Every structure is written in C-alpha cells, then in structure tokens.
Amino acid sequence: MATLNPFVFRPGHSNLHYLDTRCKFFLVCIVSLSLLKANFPACFILLGTLIFFIQQINLELGQTLKHLKYFILFLVFIILARALTIPGDPLVQLYGISITHQGLYEGCLVAFRFFLVMVTGIIFSNTTRPANLKNAVQWYLKPIPFVPEKRVGIMISLALRFLPLILNQANETRNAVHSRCGNLEKNPVKRFIRLTLPLLKKTFLSADHLILAMEARCYCENRTDPEFKPSGKETLFIITSLGFWLCIQFF
C-alpha cells in the first residue's frame, strides 16, 4: 500500500522521524509562511535543506517524482500561464503571442515555491505516524472551546488511512472500466460517473466494514493517547526555522 502514494508514513530513524510532531507542525507553518515572500536564493537554500532531509529519510526520489507527474505537469502549466499573461519584455514572439522575461521569471518562482511546499508536505507525511499526527492536532485544538478535539483527531487519522485505500480502489475501478472499453465513451459525464460511482460505492462499503469492526470492538473516543516524546532537538529546529523566516522578511 505504501508504494501507492508518496504521502504515507515510512518508518525510519532520521532526526525528523524522532522530532516531536507538534514541532513539525510549527516548522511546516514557518516554511509555508516563509515561502510567501521567498525569492530564488531563499528557495534554493530551502531546496538544499529539503534535499538533505530527503537523503536522511531515504526517500526514493525517482519513484516519488513518478507519482508526482501530474503535479509536475501542473507546475509547467503555471509557468506557461504566467509567462504568457504577465506583460513585460518579450523573450519569444510567435503568431502575436509573446512569452515575457518577467512572466517567465514570475512563473518559475511561483512553480518553485509550489514545488517546495509539496516536498515539505511529502517529508512531513513520510516522517509522521498518523497516530502522532492525531495527538498533535488534539494538543493544538485542546484550548479552543466547543471543538471536540478527540473526535477531530480520530477523523484525521481515519482520513489518512482512507487515502491509500481510495487510491488502490480507484486504480482497480479504472482497470475494470478500461477492460470493458469504458474509456472509449465520448460523453464526459457518463465517463466520469462510470468511474466515480463504483469507486464511491466501494469506499462506502469499506467505511461500513470499518464501522462494524469499530462497533464490535466497543470503540470509544476516550482512549489513552500515546505520550509525546521530544527528541531534544526541537529548540534547534525552531530557532533555525524562525531565523530563516526573519531573514526572508527583512532581506
């Protein structure tokens, strides 16, 4: 199941694996905020740091990029859209359409930022157990009144477990539709429904099985949660990320 998508937890012994999940949440927020104003040099510094962590967690880059082919296509479209729509000095002109220097620069920067956000998300999800994620969410939500933090935590951990299941079932359904020549259907609504209806039926059936299993085991929200185990490197990570954020804000 883990090979199906790059967003599932992979066990390991890197610094990030042992880092407190609450700290990882904070780091992701800081990285995300920093990227809003980041220029190319800052993006390259962050890319270098992320590559270092990717090597530490032994993530297979080739396999990951294969899974991200649609995302990479999305980035190419962003670059093209910006290059064609932002006015400036023309770089290439064809049939009245011009690609501008400014548009290309802006497009590459936005795509680069999106890519870094994506890689940060992949590293985060590869190094964080769903149970720890649930606990950290509960911890952050606890002070907020009227929010059932335990139920929210359960829903998050269940949703994360459903993701690979849905991907798996989507692949199975797609293969079944193709084997019946369903991909030759011209009507887009029919094609869409022929894929999504069986998929939704299958996933709801899986959810029903899960509900039965949970009921059979007298599942309740008030379970003892695992304790947080800080690695001791949290302060270093937080200070470094805040330093990076401040540098981007002021330079």
Place this chain on the structure above:
Amino acid sequence: MDHPNQLKMTVYTALFVALIAMGAFIAIPLGPVPIVLQNMLVLLAGIILGPVWGVGCVGIYLLIGLVGLPVFAGGTSGIGKLFGPTGGYLIAYLPAVFVTGIISNKFKKNILFDTIAMIIGTLIIYAIGVPWLKMVFSLSWNKALAVGIYPFLIGDGLKIAAAAFLAKKIRPLI
C-alpha cells in the same frame, strides 16, 4: 462514542475528507486557478453528510492542509495557501457546504433541490473566491472574472450534474 450514529457519521466524514483530498490532487491547471474535483466533492459532502457534519468535514480538510499535508489543489499545502490566490475559494467551502447541506436537508431525496443547493453552493464559492483572487493579484473585475469564473462554468455545470446523480445513488448506502 456515545451513539452508533455518531460513530457512523465520524467514519463517513473522515471518508469524505479523504475523498476531497483525492479530488484536489487530480487538478487540471488553467491559469492561476486549477480545475479540480474538490469543489464537487465538497458540495456532495454537504448533501450526503448534512450541514453540521459537512462543515466539520471541510474544516478538517482545511486543517490537515494547513498543518502541511499536501491535500490542496495540485497537491499543495500550508498556511501560505490561504493567503494565496485560491485562499478565498478554500475559505468559501465552509459557508458553501453549510448552505448546500441546509437546502438539501430541507428537501431530501429530491434531485432538483440537490441541484439547486449545489448551484447556490457554487455561487457562494465564487462570491468569496473571485474578490479574493482580484485582491491578491490586483486584477480588474473583468480580468478576475475571466480567470476566476468563466473557464470553469462548463466544468462546474458538468460536475453539478454528475454530483446530483451521484448523491441520488449514494444516499441509500448510508
């Protein structure tokens, strides 16, 4: 869990969070705002789960995206996404799913009212998303409408038609 129905709704809500995340991952880029299945699944969540659980579902989806899981359109994430051009669309999912859920609950098992509910939900998404897009990019209204609404109208019509049909088929399952 106090009540079996609460457990059932908890699991279904989690399932919809996962479905919305998957819908966002399949993005067709077109200008600054990509076409995604996510908004169809958000509105479907309102119809199937109702207004309260629907809002919970979208709230959790936004939360897991904000904390860093790549569940927003095209596989992006992070708090910065809310301040970006599509932030308005994301925030608008909350009132949209609530209103869609309320209308659909009032006239249950009626495909016509489900369709109307989803059209109103879509209008709410645009009513918040487009001014936000205009503000972030400092666009004129004409340009904001050109990049934020017009390219998606046909797709939205098809998605609403498909979602109304799917809602009719899925409702008996839960």
